[in-house]
Amino acid sequence: MNDAWREPIDPIRLAFDIDGVVADTMAVFVRLARERYGLTHLTKDDLRCYELHECLDVDREVLNDLICLTLDDEHTLQVPAMEGATEVLTRLARHGPLRFVTARIWPESITRWLHLTLHEVPGDRIQVIATGAPEAKRQVLHDLGIQFFLEDRLETCRHLALNGIQPFLYDQPWNRLPEGDEFPRIVSWDQFGEWVFPGNGGE
Ligand SMILES: [Mg+2]
Structure with a gap:
């Protein structure tokens, strides 16, 4: 399952976890x-x-x-962005709002971080929902009409997959386990950008 994703990914059907995915x-x-x-x-x-x-x-x-x-x-506010995340997300924002769903309890500081990090993205194109619990992500994503979710926590990937949402596992030391092989693994934002914008075009 670690081969390149072969189906087209509609950017408006995408959403993102933040910690461990966009934020290092x-x-x-x-x-x-x-x-x-x-x-x-x-x-x-x-x-x-x-x-x-x-x-x-x-x-x-x-x-x-x-x-x-x-x-x-x-x-x-001191967290560095994952390499390449800013570029891919800035491109994606041209297609519609960026949706971030985090299990953090309080969204304020990480929302501020996103606005500072994605400074070229208009503020109203950044939507953050803090669920307070990983298990609550599924319902939020379902209500938003999200089909694909980029996530670093294996348990959450499994939960989403069982409930009809396709997770992409963002590669981190804590998810390099055999159980992770059932999900497409994203090893870098550049790779993910290639999946979303195949052929280096697709503006
Ligand atoms: Mg995370």
Whole structure:
């Protein structure tokens, strides 16, 4: 299932998760782990599962603190974008509104981040829905008429696939598991751009 997607993708049927897909959120997590807790050997490649306490030999309180810090308003605004994401999303915005569905509870800071990151996209073309829970994404996507969803969490991909939405798995260290092979894997935004705009045209 990791071959190039062969069916046309209608941009208006697409939506996106944010953290781990558009936003390189865990880059900030790793930086904070090094700066605040001296975990200088930690890299993003060590984040081999979504539930970090299951794969990192780090005290649970420390992990919880780092996750809270990473997601707070101040650090959200420091998150780098995934390489190539801005270019592809800016192109896609010419076809219609960009729809982002996040499991974050509060949408304000990540919405501000999106507006700053996608500064060439008119503000009214950026729509963000915060569900507060991954399982709630399906209904939101269904109501929006979304057919394809770019997501980095395997469990969410599975849930969506069982309910008629085609997930694309955005490659991250925490989803490089055999179970991920059932979904088309996106290894870069450039690759995804090729799927959405085949032949380097398709404006
Ligand atoms: Mg995510």
